[in-house]
């Protein structure tokens with residue numbers, strides 16, 4: 084093996100080409116991080132515009148069609164370009180190999196290929212906006228999607244292509260976890276973030292092809308008129324909904340599992356405490372990955388699905404909720420008697436528990452059949468999934484990004500401004516979405532461009548909140564970019580973490596470690612490290 | 619009540635969470651909702667309370683740098699917080715399912731009505747009277763209703779917040795919605811499945827009338843529909859409602875029956891070699907006693923409409939046929 088210079092991965096090679104053709108998982112992870120945040124801000128601008136339009140009951144600067152296109156793009160960009168790849172493709176790519184003591188992922192070239200496939204998918208998706216953006220909602224329900232004259236084919240093609248990127252990343256991670264662990268890194272010495280990425284990869288590989296096939300069938304129906312979903316051609320529109328949610332419900336767990344993994348890392352490190360119920364946490368990730376495939380029908384409670392099917396899907400939905408609840412309790416138990424360091428990443432972890440609990444309990448309302456009938460397709464559902472996806476995944480993602488920012492970039496961000504941003508984001512988020520629960524249970528349907536006058540004060544309140552939320556993100560971008568250029572140099576281990584990524588320099592050296600680390604203790608064994616005798 | 623012109627406000631009626639409940643289904647939904655609400659509040663405040671306590675109590679301080687213990691698991695605790703939630707959600711599941719069944723299964727004495735959705739309006743019909751209304755569903759108070767729904771184009775969904783009922787309306791399949799309203803008044807109906815540009819304007823009203831008002835409403839409707847329309851338009855409407863156009867065209871093309879185009883005043887060849895001039899009386903006979911004179915070239919397929927049409931309507935149809943030249 085050739086000798087690798089002991090030099091940080093930023094400086095090892097330079098120039099644009101050294102990035103575009105890199106096979107280093109860290110660089111690929113960072114490039115993903117850039118694109119993913121770009122997508123987030125694009126989707127975020129759409130969201131701000133939507134809220135602004137909803138300030139008045141009859142709209143004021145968009146046509147019906149433009150509004151429909153905007154909420155579709157907001158959903159499609161946030162789901163396909165941002166939240167599905169978010170944690171695995173960026174932080175996962177960067178840290179999965181390091182955390183198991185590997186030099187890289189199992190297939191570095193494939194990794195770069197997934198990145199470019201993602202870029203191509205993004206180009207298609209964003210390109211579709213220029214040639215007549217879709218107005219179907221990100222769910223593309225038939226027969227509306229087969230009858231609209233907007234660019235459904237381009238956008239579904241984008242989702243189809245992005246699916247491949249997701250599948251390939253999943254394959255790569257599975258292979259990496261199976262084959263690349265350092266000596267002594269047994270399965271139960273793996274950090275929980277790695278476990279969660281493993282479970283996520285399983286879902287990505289098993290579920291994403293179903294979406295691909297479904298979208299392909301939709302495209303075939305639209306182009307050569309074979310009747311699959313469109314009743315006027317002899318198809319069944321509800322079949323589309325089954326196929327679609329067979330992917331898209333498990334996709335919810337593609338979004339949340341890695342976030343839960345990050346939570347375990349941050350809570351353990353900032354509590355200086357071994358994680359409570361490690362094995363249970365690892366197994367529950369796998370349990371979620373399996374049960375997640377059996378609950379898609381809860382999106383079809385009012386579609387005309389049989390009441391027995393509804394009964395079974397309702398029951399299974401409760402089952403999948405239990406492991407998530409257990410995780411929350413285990414994090415709490417981890418904090419108990421810990422030494423809690425209230426740094427920004429930990430504040431995001433606290434925000435996660437707060438918001439995700441609201442997202443979780445409101446899910447219980449929606450799984451209760453009788454109650455769901457009233458609440459489905461209202462703002463209650465909109466609020467619920469934003470509490471889970473933003474309150475859960477996005478909080479953990481931002482927290483994780485701060486947690487590892489010093490490691491990835493080698494610079495410290497400004498702690499004061501980071502806390503200010505965290506507070507604004509937390510506050511703004513609640514202002515936008517909490518009131519939407521009430522709007523929903525009061526009867527306000529979702530995807531409405533215009534609404535009854537009586538809902539105006541509630542809508543306006545939500546819109547004002549969106550400005551606070553937007554401001555929070557603005558502050559965040561400013562101090563993060565500032566830190567890249569002017570930040571203090573980060574030490575190798577700013578938070579005194581004990582997983583492997585803290586044993587290499589910040590930023591890591593070219594092949595991650597000068598010398599492959601020895602695995603001497605469990606990932607969260609603070610007792611061993613702190614040397615104090617615990618009873 | 620029948621005189622109220624605007625719908626009961628959703629935001630300003632009922633409590634903080636719901637619009638006013640006006641039927642059994644709604645009471646069941648609300649009861650379960652508040653049960654879950656209570657459990658959720660206990661869970662949420664329990665968790666947040668503990669978080670705040672931990673943050674204050676175990677916050678890192680100069681004299682508290684490392685954790686006080688490193689407990690890695692506790693089987694008893696883990697079983698407790700698996701089993702207790704499992705029991706609670708099982709209760710909610712059974713409650714949710716049984717309430718759902720009661721809500722969707724119509725009672726045996728339910729009055730059947732039809733709803734048809736299209737981009738972007740609703741039509742409701744009472745098949746027993748043939749009364750048809752657009753964007754307004756009128757039902758008697760306390761009367762169980764079973765709506766049989768279908769769509770002419772994409773998927774829609776019919777949602778009545780005050781009754782807490784909702785059901786998708788499909789293009790290839792009938793779906794049904796059961797409800798009983800126990801308070802007279804006007805209520806909002808929404809479309810809740812995205813269906814394009816006019817989705818947010820695909821609104822309708824539910825009008826619940828007590829018996830006296832309902833009878834009066836029906837009479838008014840009948841009178842209005844016959845009194846206000848010009849005769850030939852009334853004829854066109856009645857022909858449409860009665861389904862004449864499934865067998866007759868107005869453009870001269872032959873269907874199951876002869877086209878109406880140009881028949882008024884013409885000489886008609888009948889089976890048996892006779893012929894007759896199609897004047898008002900001929901046409902009237904053709905409608906109330908079609909078997910008496912069969913037009914040559916056609917099978918005696920036309921049902922009789924004796925007793926189904928008022929004099930006014932009959933006159934309307936004949937007048938309408940006269941205008942089709």
Ligand SMILES: [Cu+2]
Nearest residue numbers: 332379381382
């Ligand atoms: Cu789901």
Ligand SMILES: [Cu+2]
Nearest residue numbers: 809811813817
């Ligand atoms: Cu609609």
